Amino acid sequence: MVIKAAYNRRQTIRYRVVSAVVLCLLLARPLYAWELTGYVGIEDLAFIERPLDSRQHMNYVSGVIEAELYHEWDNGSQVFAFVPYFRGAQYDSNRTHFDIRELTWVKAAESWELRLGIREVFWGVTEAVHLVNIINQRDMVENIDGEDKLGQPMINFAFIQDWGTVDLFILPGFREMPFTGVDGRPRPRPPIDGNDAVYDKNGFARQVAYAIRWSHSIGDWDIGLSNFYGTSRDPVILVETDSTGQMLRLIPYYQNINQTGLDLQATIDSWLLKLEAIVRVNETSTDFATVAGVEYTFFNIADTGLDIGLLAEYLYDSRGVFAPTSFQNDFFTGIRFALNDVQDTQLLAGVIVDSESYAQFYNIEASRRFFDNFRLEVEARFFNGAQPNEPAYAFRNDSHFRFELSYHF
Amino acid sequence: MKKIIISVLFSLLPGLVYAEDISVEPASIEPVSTEQISTTEISAEQQGFEIMQEMDARDMGWGDMNTDMQMILKNKNGDEHIRSLRLKTLEMQGDGDKSLSIFDTPRDVKGTAFLSFTHALEADEQWLYLPALKRVKRISSSNKSGPFLGSQFAFEDLTSFELKKYKYNYLRDEVVDGVDSFVVELFPQYEHSGYTRNVVWVDKERYIPLKVDYYDRKNALLKTQKFIDYKQYLEQYWRADKSEMQNHLTGKSTILLWQGYVFRTGLTERNFDKNTLKRSR
Known part of the structure; x- marks a missing residue:
């Protein structure tokens, strides 16, 4: 009882x-509305040719989950967001990785915004390469297009005036670029050994970087002017050889840099005129790189809703073969289809051609929605015609298809 | 005689701000100020203009507005797809409105946001925020006639009404769904329109659109839009709860449902800049 x-x-x-x-x-x-959204997906990487290294495979399967916990209060002027990310990959342990893409608090007032925490920032206007975009490290194990970024801790104060926005950044914590492991693809041979990265300043990374950017829209023009000081996010890849000249390994070398960048877009009728340029100063040299191009779109062709966009960009980098990208004096041309249908079907096909060796890199990306909550992405990447002295030669057998089906919640 | 007509005209104007609109509409004023036209008969063009001017004038001064919008896309087989977005609009004096739309569904485009500064005749300014890339893209606003989110609404059907965007022609009076209406033809004067003309049925009493027929570039009837369930806000401004767009060519239709209209929430131009666009989710 x-x-x-x-x-x-x-x-x-x-x-x-x-x-x-x-x-x-x-x-x-x-x-206090808390919102949880995100996606889960399954991915398949299918390679066309046999790998250069017997430890590599023809097909790789992986799974991915990204969630976003979002909370907005104070009439929308305060925001909290948490975005954890995880990919579990077959064979390549380097590709199985967890990252906090965002863990941030934002306070917005009439003439300023304060953004604290782990965040992602995008600067720039062009399509083939993103020269000016420098705040975040690229997540190169995620996708070789480098569009995915690692979360960067920052204190960002934005000063918002009639004459534009000035963003001040303090970026504590340098993040190294992740590289595909020995079992993974695509990668050069031998693989890049990210564990033994070297630095130009006393042999260790300068942990804190600083950046400032002014951006404004004036009529048809959108302009951004930026300066970054700190450890470069793009490493130079060093080759270690033995006494016979045999390549032993590749190691990333991070320099301390000061980079000044300009990004400019004019939007006139159906034309987009784009320019990005950087001047980068490191201990030993001053380098210049630029990308300039146009995009023209034919909208709603024959009243079908179809848009076709034509893109052309020229890429120049004074660093030549030492450039962190493999684009030094190249042309990019592309075509974009948007069906503007219920399934939001899109396709972008492009090719970058080296103006000297005529080496080509083809990239096709297509996506379509299914059953309101699913999305299928297909990417095809083909490497062709690279000469042994070019960085792209390392990927000569790594042409592949990538399929990802994701469910969004 | 000239003076009388002009003073009568100006007495119709609600405020000085509005005089700017009129001053750049010489085509519509000239016929009135010519000697041939008497006070009793005005040209159909002038009459059409005055009806739409009155409609525009009665809808001025609401300030800013928040609303949730749902789009129901239907095809011929009756399959339905739902899109939901949140809409913030700021009324601009002497210029087109500023608006920010944030997409909630479909889930794969959740958080995508669209910022638009509309103008009467110059090109609109538009930016798109892509949350997956954290990228703000300035986009071309030449796409007037293309479908919005795969719906039967074109971009130009959803932008704010500005007097200067059209030339007008009064057609007749007609009763539509039991409501006594003016029927007015609108001829788009801005570039890249997909229409030769729109025919609008305007409620004579409330001066609100009840129905619009859209004629394509070949002047064939393409779409019919109906506004349903109007409610009055702030004791002045009429907003429909529902609008239906029927495409006569494809048999597809789209229903728009608006919910939770809130006016004068204190939004400023700062709520319609690229910094806010990047923060929107």
Whole structure:
């Protein structure tokens, strides 16, 4: 009897606590809306040719999950976001990775914004390469297009005026570029050994970087002017050889740099005119790189809803073969199809051609929605005609297809 | 005689701000100020202009507006797809409105946001925020006639109404769904329109559009839009809860449902800049 009474009382208390919590949640909900969204996906990387290294494979399967916990309050002027990310990959342990893409708090006022925490920042206007974009490290194990970024801790203060926005950044914590492991593809041979990275300043990374950027829209023009000081996100790849000249390994070398960047876009009628340029100063040299191009779109062709965009960009880098990208004096041309249908079907096909060796890199990306919550992405990447002295030669057998089916919640 | 007509005209104008609109509409004023036209008969062009001017004038001064919008896309087989977005709009004096649309569904484009500064005759300014890349893209606003989110609404059907965007022609009076209406033809004057003309049925009493027929570039009837369930806000401004767009060529239709209209929430131009665009989710 005694036991039962106690049990009943506990039940009552628990019931009260539960109802109090429910009541709190019900009351709190309209004021403090927490939102959880994200996606889970399955990916397949299928290679066309046999690998250069017997430890590599023809087909790789992986799974991915990204969630976003988002909370907005104070009439939208304060924001909290948490975005964890995980990919579990077959064979290549370097590709199985977890990252916090975002863990941030933002406070917005009439003439300023303060953004704290781990964030991602994008600067720039062009399509073939992103020269100016420098705040975040590229997640190169995720996709070789480098569009995916690792979260970067930062203190970002934006000063918002009629004459534009000035962003000030303090970026504590340098993140090294992740590289595909020995079992993974695509990669050069021998693989890049990220564990033995070297630095130009006393042999270790300068942990804190600083950046400032002014950006503004004036009529048809969108302009950005930026300066970055700190450890370069793009390493130079050093080749270690033995006495016979045999390549032993490749190691990344990070320099301390000061980079000044300009990005400019004019939007005139159906034309987009784009320019990005950087001047990069390191211990030993001053380098210049630029990308300039146009995009023209034929909208709603024959009233079918179809848009066709034509893209052309010229890429120049004074660093030549030492450039962190393999584009030094190259042309990019591309075509973009947007069906503007219910399934949001899109396709972008492009080729970058080296103006000297005529080596080509083809890239086709297509995506389409299914059943309202699913999306299928297909990418095809082909390397062709690279000469042994070019960086792209390392990927000569790594042409591949990538399929990813994702469910969005 | 000239003076009287002009003073009568100006007395119709609600405020000085509005005079700017009129001053750049010489084509519509000239016929009135010519000697041949008497006070009793005005040209159909002038009459059409005055009806739409009155409609525009009655919808001025609401300031800013928040609303949730749902689009229901239907094809001939009755398959439905739902899109939901949140819309913030800021009324600009003497210029087109500024608007920010944030997509909630479909989930794969959740957080995508669209910022638009509309103008009467010059090109609109538009930016798109892509949350996966954290990238703000300035986009061309030449795409007036293309479908919005795969729906039967073209971009130009959803931008704010500005008097200067059209030339007008009053056609007739007609009763539509039991409501006494003016029927006015609108001829787009901005570039890249997909229409030769729109025919609008305007409620004579409330001065709000009830129905629009859209004629394509070959002047064939392409679409019909109906506005349903109007409600009045701030004791002045009428907003429909529902609008239906029927495409006569494809048999597809789109229903727009608006919910939770809130006016004068204190939005400023700062809520419609690229910094806010990047923060929107």
